[in-house]
Amino acid sequence: MRWEALCHLLRTPRVIPTLHQSWAQAKQHNLTVLTMQQMQLLLLQRRRVERQSRRLLVAYQAEAITLSE
Numbered sequence: 001m002r003w004e005a006l007c008h009l010l011r012t013p014r015v016i017p018t019l020h021q022s023w024a025q026a027k028q029h030n031l032t033v034l035t036m037q038q039m040q041l042l043l044l045q046r047r048r049v050e051r052q053s054r055r056l057l058v059a060y061q062a063e064a065i066t067l068s069e
Contacts, residue, residue: 009016059065 009019056065060067
């Protein structure tokens with residue numbers, strides 16, 4: 001199948017710019033999606049740390065733990 005696709009490209013080189021543009025757009029889309037996923041993970045991590053900090057503060061204020069703990 002790949003060999004046939006290569007033969008097709010060699011017979012019709014005018015499709016190469018279109019294929020390259022499609023590839024570049026797909027690559028940019030993938031990078032955008034990955035960036036958004038990374039931002040989402042960082043936001044979730046920050047929220048988790050904030051929740052943990054609040055729980056520790058509440059436990060300290062309730063004198064369930066000491067400052068050194």
